Amino acid sequence: MNAGYNILPAVYDRWQSTYGRSFSEMVFPRLLAALRAHRIPVTSMVDVACGTGTLAVLMARRGWEVYGIDASEGMIARASAKAVAMRAPGAVFLQQDMRSFRLPRQVGLATSFFDSLNHLLTHDDLLAAYRCVRETLVPGGWFVFDLNNEQCYTQLWTRSDSVTHDEFTMTLENSYDRKERVATSHVTVQMKEGNGEQRTTETVRERFYPLEEVRALLVEAGFSVRESRDFNFTHNPGMGKVKTWFVAERE
Secondary structure: OOOOOOOHHHHHHHHHHOOOOOHHHHHHHHHHHHHHHOOOOOOEEEEEOOOOOHHHHHHHOOOOEEEEEEOOHHHHHHHHHHHHHOOOOOEEEEEOOOOOOOOOOOEEEEEEOOOHHHHOOOHHHHHHHHHHHHHHEEEEEEEEEEEEOHHHHHHHOOOOEEEEOOOEEEEEEEEEEOOOOEEEEEEEEEEEEOOEEEEEEEEEEEEOOOHHHHHHHHHHHOEEEEEEEEEOOOOOHHHOOOEEEEEEEEO
């Protein structure tokens, strides 16, 4: 897992804006619906691998006590600045690894979205993250998260893509190893600065975990799985159900 992203935190929100809405904004109503459906009466949470903090800020603006943790120093800096700009003092951001994080106190809900957990490339790492989440939840606390399913990797990670923004261009050279179940994206960002361009390449790797493996690891970590279903996170039916939604309760 690469926690040392340098250029991605700087362009992340602008990259997301090219799609109209960020993933956090798209998943926000789905999360609220899950809280209602499962009657989850909590007002404190941690967003694991929070990125630039959009979801954490949205929840904090609803009056929640919110922690956001991410291993990337750049992501945490962006998230903290966003909380100030959007007047969300209830959001606190900490630079920590999702396999070993600790909070000042336990919370009622943990979330992790936009395939963040797919960045963990071994079963041991994923189990460690699940165990950390369990320890940070109060008894009977809830864990809501998503993972990319294999359709996502075979459909979206087997071709190159590019994004054009007024301030940069981004190229993603993707590949998926079906045998190893590991996807790789070489992300090249060219920042447009004056008459020249600054070019940086970073590598993102993710692993596909079959549903039965995810459920088994959750149970081993001390969770009961209440919901797991594939879903389409966009309004484009052609995208297909490329992600799996999980709701689990701490035993």
